[in-house]
Amino acid sequence: MLNSFYKPLFIAALFLAACSSKKSEETQSEKQTVKTVDPNIVEFTQTQYNAVGVQLGNVTEKNLSNYIKASGTIDVPPQQTISITSPYGGNIKTMNVIEGKYIGKGQVVATIENPEFVQIQQDYMESSSQLSFLKQDLTRQEELVKENIAARKSLQRAQSEYNSMVARVEGLKAKLRMININPARVNHGNFTPRSNIYAPQGGYVTKVYANVGKFVSANEVITDLANTNNMLVRVRVFEKDIPHISLGQTIRFSATGQSDEHIAKVSLIGKDIHEDRTVDVLARISSPSSDLLPGMFVNAIIELGASALPALPQEAVVQSGGKNYIFILAENTETTAANTTDSTEKAEEQNIAFRMVEVGVGITENGFTAVTLPEGFNMQSKVVLKGAYDLLSKMKNAEEEE
Numbered sequence: 001m002l003n004s005f006y007k008p009l010f011i012a013a014l015f016l017a018a019c020s021s022k023k024s025e026e027t028q029s030e031k032q033t034v035k036t037v038d039p040n041i042v043e044f045t046q047t048q049y050n051a052v053g054v055q056l057g058n059v060t061e062k063n064l065s066n067y068i069k070a071s072g073t074i075d076v077p078p079q080q081t082i083s084i085t086s087p088y089g090g091n092i093k094t095m096n097v098i099e100g101k102y103i104g105k106g107q108v109v110a111t112i113e114n115p116e117f118v119q120i121q122q123d124y125m126e127s128s129s130q131l132s133f134l135k136q137d138l139t140r141q142e143e144l145v146k147e148n149i150a151a152r153k154s155l156q157r158a159q160s161e162y163n164s165m166v167a168r169v170e171g172l173k174a175k176l177r178m179i180n181i182n183p184a185r186v187n188h189g190n191f192t193p194r195s196n197i198y199a200p201q202g203g204y205v206t207k208v209y210a211n212v213g214k215f216v217s218a219n220e221v222i223t224d225l226a227n228t229n230n231m232l233v234r235v236r237v238f239e240k241d242i243p244h245i246s247l248g249q250t251i252r253f254s255a256t257g258q259s260d261e262h263i264a265k266v267s268l269i270g271k272d273i274h275e276d277r278t279v280d281v282l283a284r285i286s287s288p289s290s291d292l293l294p295g296m297f298v299n300a301i302i303e304l305g306a307s308a309l310p311a312l313p314q315e316a317v318v319q320s321g322g323k324n325y326i327f328i329l330a331e332n333t334e335t336t337a338a339n340t341t342d343s344t345e346k347a348e349e350q351n352i353a354f355r356m357v358e359v360g361v362g363i364t365e366n367g368f369t370a371v372t373l374p375e376g377f378n379m380q381s382k383v384v385l386k387g388a389y390d391l392l393s394k395m396k397n398a399e400e401e402e
Contacts, residue, residue, distance in 0.1 A: 041330065042395040043351040054387035056329060059379060062311040062368050066304040068244065070281070072235030074255070074296040080227040081206070086197055087178045089217045090114035093194060097205045097223050100293070105202040110210070110222055113194045117179055121186045124172035128187060131169050134162040203227040206294055226294050231285050233264045235300050236278035244304050245269055251283045253300035255292060262289065266302070301363070309362065309370040316385045317361055317369050318392045324361045326371070327354040327391050329382040354384060354391055 044052070090112035097109055141158040145151075173183045179195040203225035210222045233253055237245060251264045264283035273279055281302070285292070318325050330353035360372030384391060 038355075040356045041353050042327075042356070042391050042398065043353045044391075044394070045351055049352050052387045052390045054390075055385045056382040057385040058381070059310050059312055059371065059373065059377075059383060061308040062366075062370075063306045064309045064311060064365050064368065064370050065363055066307045066309065067363055068237060068241050068302045068304065070235040070237050070300045070302060072233060072298055072300060074292050074294050074298060075232045075234040075282070076226040076228065076294045077230060077232060080203075080230050082201060082203070082225050082227075083221045084109055084197060084199065084223050084225065085219045085221055086110075086112055086195070086216060087218060088112075088114055088116065088195070089215065089220070090117075090195070092210055092212055092214050092216060092222075095208075095210065095212050097208055099205050099208055101205050103199045103203060103205060103225060105199055107199050108196045109199050110197045111194050112197065112216065115193055117181065117195055118191050118193050120172060120175050120179070121181065121191045124169065124176060124183060124186055125189070127165060127169045127172055131162070131165045134158070134165050138162045197222065199225060201225065201227055204293065228288055228290075228292065228294070231288050231292060231294065232267070233283045233285060233298060233300060235281050235283070235298070235302070236274065236276075237281050237302070239273055239277050239279055242269065242279050245281055245302065250303045251281075251300050252303065253298045256297045256299070258291060260289070260291065262292065263287070310373060311368040311370050312383060313385050314364055314367055314369050316383060316388050317359065317371065318388045320392060320396075324359055324371075325356045325392070326359055327356055327384040327388050329353075329384070330355050356392075356395065 044054070091114070092110055093113050094108075094111040096107070097103060103109060138155075138158045141155040145155045176183050176186065180198060181192065181195060205223055206226045207224040208222075209220075209224075210216055216222060233251060235251070235253075245266065247266050247269070249266045251266060252261055253264065254261050263286045265286065266281060267284045268282040270280035270282070312326065316326055318327075357374060357377070359374070362370030362372065364370075
């Protein structure tokens with residue numbers, strides 16, 4: 001009776017033990033089949049491969065322009081930069097400049113006031129009046145000498161006084177012109193304590209040293225102007241690259257934050273080596289633009305001429321995380337990918353793997369980009385020439401799913 005009661009329980013226990021053993025074996029089997037995933041590998045099925053239209057090829061050499069990368073600034077030759085001053089001191093009454101503003105030639109930069117200006121005008125007017133009197137006296141003495149009425153000594157004295165006054169009037173006239181006051185206006189009795197300061201040439205204001213109400217001394221700089229019609233690019237090139245630089249070479253550059261590219265021609269190669277082992281190279285900008293201002297930072301490429309460089313079609317190089325990559329066919333799937341028409345069941349089941357490889361990039365020209373390949377790169381490797389962005393997209397999607 002007791003045996004018949006425990007018999008079903010015994011059978012149930014055996015069944016549960018068998019199930020547990022089976023699950024344990026399955027778990028162990030799953031652990032043994034887990035593979036390490038390579039983050040640089042992406043796989044396509046044969047169907048996906050055919051649908052995307054991946055094209056394979058090899059890295060080839062192309063005649064592309066070799067170059068040197070450099071950085072620098074926009075500069076203005078010293079002869080194109082002027083400092084505007086006043087020949088006399090005075091209080092500034094008006095200022096018409098601000099840094100970055102364009103000032104045309106002859107435009108009023110500032111106005112200064114000085115009581116001495118009135119004195120100069122008064123002296124000029126009095127001297128001019130006296131000169132007129134001395135001219136009349138000289139004429140009268142010449143007539144008297146001709147008639148033997150006056151002594152020649154009197155004529156000589158009149159001539160000397162007249163010449164001295166002419167010199168004084170001309171000196172005062174020069175002073176008036178220095179402070180930009182028209183002598184003809186003074187002759188009519190129009191005196192002014194103020195003097196305008198004009199721009200001797202057009203240019204952009206680079207520095208302002210004064211303000212309204214400030215007293216400026218004679219020849220003190222009020223502002224600086226730079227003529228941007230003859231600007232230069234000043235770039236620094238490492239000394240090892242200097243032997244490749246020559247006069248007349250083309251420099252292509254763009255200012256920081258601007259997309260427009262500009263052209264300059266090398267005009268001077270420096271002879272002084274800086275502490276960071278670089279040398280200044282100056283190039284004259286071919287077509288100056290109003291968007292370029294002195295002091296702007298630029299990124300430049302110095303063209304060295306065409307040479308055979310390893311290159312790939314531009315679309316074969318993709319960017320990710322600020323780096324450049326290409327995709328190559330993994331060796332174990334090379335046969336399958338090459339034979340895309342293979343209709344065997346085995347070929348359809350096998351995935352086609354591609355490896356992402358980091359490369360350096362150079363100039364892009366005529367649809368090809370120069371590439372710097374990693375050390376030991378097999379030049380016989382099949383590179384994805386078309387469809388690289390599809391591979392990159394699939395790789396990123398796989399990372400997000402994980």
